[in-house]
Amino acid sequence: MSRIKRAVQARKHRKGVLKHTKGFKYGRKSKFKLAKEALRHAWTYAYRDRKVKKRAFRQLWNIQINALARQNGITYSKLINGLKKKSIELDRKVLSELAKEYPDIFIKIIEEAK
Numbered sequence: 001m002s003r004i005k006r007a008v009q010a011r012k013h014r015k016g017v018l019k020h021t022k023g024f025k026y027g028r029k030s031k032f033k034l035a036k037e038a039l040r041h042a043w044t045y046a047y048r049d050r051k052v053k054k055r056a057f058r059q060l061w062n063i064q065i066n067a068l069a070r071q072n073g074i075t076y077s078k079l080i081n082g083l084k085k086k087s088i089e090l091d092r093k094v095l096s097e098l099a100k101e102y103p104d105i106f107i108k109i110i111e112e113a114k
Contacts, residue, residue, distance in 0.1 A: 061096035068099040072110050082113030 014032045021028060021035040028038040066076035074082075083090065088109065090098075098106040 058092060061092040064096045064099050065092060068103060068106055069110060072107055074110055074114060079110060079113050086112060
């Protein structure tokens with residue numbers, strides 16, 4: 001069996017990995033072994049945090065809704081319960097936007113939920 005040299009493929013693989021590590025610090029951007037390990041962690045965190053971002057935004061929206069709801073004499077949980085009972089289907093993102101940008105409309109929604 002003849003020997004197969006992988007010079008071209010190996011160089012292409014290493015260049016591809018190093019291309020992804022642009023902006024990393026120290027040897028993690030230029031040394032293949034360190035770059036490979038850094039990318040493995042970076043991509044793991046990126047995958048995980050795409051899910052975490054959704055949770056974080058929902059928490060933020062809940063806080064914003066609760067803040068304006070309490071100023072108008074109702075708690076967050078009672079507001080959401082009232083909206084469900086009245087069949088008002090607004091998601092938390094929209095409610096949060098209304099609370100920030102159009103508080104007068106949000107107050108009308110609160111009155112409807114009470």
